[in-house]
Amino acid sequence: MMDPKLATLYTKYLKGELTPQENTIFLDLLTSCDKDDLPDLETVIALEEGTFDLDQSTADHIYYTITGTELSPEVRPIWKRWHVIVLAAAALLLVGFAFLFLYKTQPLQGDSGYKVVKYSNPTKFVKQLTLSDGTRVSLRQGACIEILSDFNVDSLRRVKLSGEAFFEVAKNPDQAFVVVNSGDFDVRVLGTAFNLLCSPQRSRLVLNHGKVKVSHGHQFSIVHPGQQVAYDRDQGQFDVSPADTVVSSNGKGDLLSFKNVPLSRIVADLNNLYPDQNLRLIDSFQTASFTGYLPANDLDKSLTILNTAFNQIIIHKK
Numbered sequence: 001m002m003d004p005k006l007a008t009l010y011t012k013y014l015k016g017e018l019t020p021q022e023n024t025i026f027l028d029l030l031t032s033c034d035k036d037d038l039p040d041l042e043t044v045i046a047l048e049e050g051t052f053d054l055d056q057s058t059a060d061h062i063y064y065t066i067t068g069t070e071l072s073p074e075v076r077p078i079w080k081r082w083h084v085i086v087l088a089a090a091a092l093l094l095v096g097f098a099f100l101f102l103y104k105t106q107p108l109q110g111d112s113g114y115k116v117v118k119y120s121n122p123t124k125f126v127k128q129l130t131l132s133d134g135t136r137v138s139l140r141q142g143a144c145i146e147i148l149s150d151f152n153v154d155s156l157r158r159v160k161l162s163g164e165a166f167f168e169v170a171k172n173p174d175q176a177f178v179v180v181n182s183g184d185f186d187v188r189v190l191g192t193a194f195n196l197l198c199s200p201q202r203s204r205l206v207l208n209h210g211k212v213k214v215s216h217g218h219q220f221s222i223v224h225p226g227q228q229v230a231y232d233r234d235q236g237q238f239d240v241s242p243a244d245t246v247v248s249s250n251g252k253g254d255l256l257s258f259k260n261v262p263l264s265r266i267v268a269d270l271n272n273l274y275p276d277q278n279l280r281l282i283d284s285f286q287t288a289s290f291t292g293y294l295p296a297n298d299l300d301k302s303l304t305i306l307n308t309a310f311n312q313i314i315i316h317k318k
Contacts, residue, residue: 114153120144121163123269124256126297133157134170135177138297148180164197169210184231185216185238204230206243214238254296260289266306267315274299278318285314 009025012018121127121139129137133151143163151157157175161182169177171191179187179196183203187196192210197203205214206228214221216231221238223229228243258266267281277299292309294302307313 114150117147118144119147121273123272124258124261125269125273125294125302126254127273128297131157131170133172133175133177136168138166140164151175161196161198163199164195166193166195168193184233185214185229188213188215202230204228206245208245255293256296257293259291261291263288263290263306263314266290266294270299270302273297279303280316280318282314282316285310288314 009018009022012022119127119129119137119139121141121143124141126141127139127143129139129145131137131147131151135157137145139145140163143161143165145162145165146160148158148160149156155175157172157177159177159179161179167177167179167189169189169191173190177189177191179198182196183198183200185203185205187194187205189210189212192212193208194210194212195206195208197205205212205223207223207225209225211225212223214223214229214231216238219236219238221229221240223240226242226245227240229238229240231237232239263281263285264287267279271277271279288310290306290309292305294305303315306315
């Protein structure tokens with residue numbers, strides 16, 4: 001049965017008497033009511049409580065429609081017939097409201113409102129990320145990762161990688177972690193650790209622990225710990241071979257080589273990776289350069305090495 005409040009507002013809507021506030025309430029009621037609560041055609045017509053006086057020509061036409069006999073020679077065009085207009089308007093309104101109801105209550109396909117999140121590492125160091133599901137990612141220099149899905153809603157945790165990164169994927173048997181459209185093959189895991197390189201020239205995955213499935217079109221291969229896999233474009237098949245997992249780890253022990261690199265650039269890179277540290281290079285060393293080695297992603301060791309190299313504290317934390 002139609003809600004009395006909805007019926008009242010609907011009547012005012014047909015008469016064009018709704019205020020802006022009432023119009024808002026009216027639309028809210030329409031989009032929140034059940035489908036069975038929408039008015040049928042008879043109800044729409046019955047909402048008009050006024051009475052109408054028929055003039056002679058209208059009465060003559062009704063008589064002719066029923067009996068087939070003319071009382072007067074005039075037959076009015078259909079677009080001038082009041083009852084036809086009311087019925088047509090009511091039918092169109094019902095169709096419109098039904099469409100509005102379905103539009104508001106059914107989710108749109110392919111548009112969840114999620115916006116792709118992108119992380120990049122323009123520095124020479126390794127950038128550490130922790131995704132919303134707990135997955136840890138170590139981005140190498142020049143690498144970029146895009147989070148393609150909402151981990152809290154979607155059935156798959158989908159990401160895209162350009163460059164090299166080490167993944168420590170948080171286990172979730174009900175929601176696979178998938179690296180898609182990245183180089184020569186896609187990677188599907190549930191919980192594991194692996195190093196992945198994706199570039200236009202080559203793609204390579206080294207598995208530390210767990211198990212992954214890589215696929216290229218209809219082809220696929222299962223990779224086990226201690227193995228590396230690449231896709232041989234010439235042969236059109238996967239090439240699986242033993243690998244040194246220590247070398248392909250997340251780079252915590254790696255040393256980066258610097259040759260006459262401005263200290264200002266090194267500090268800028270470190271601030272990019274650790275923005276909460278607010279590192280500041282003292283003014284007298286703004287034009288100085290550094291030659292040597294620094295750990296890939298250990299801030300404290302990097303600062304110790306730099307300060308020791310110049311025999312004084314040249315970088316301060318604000």
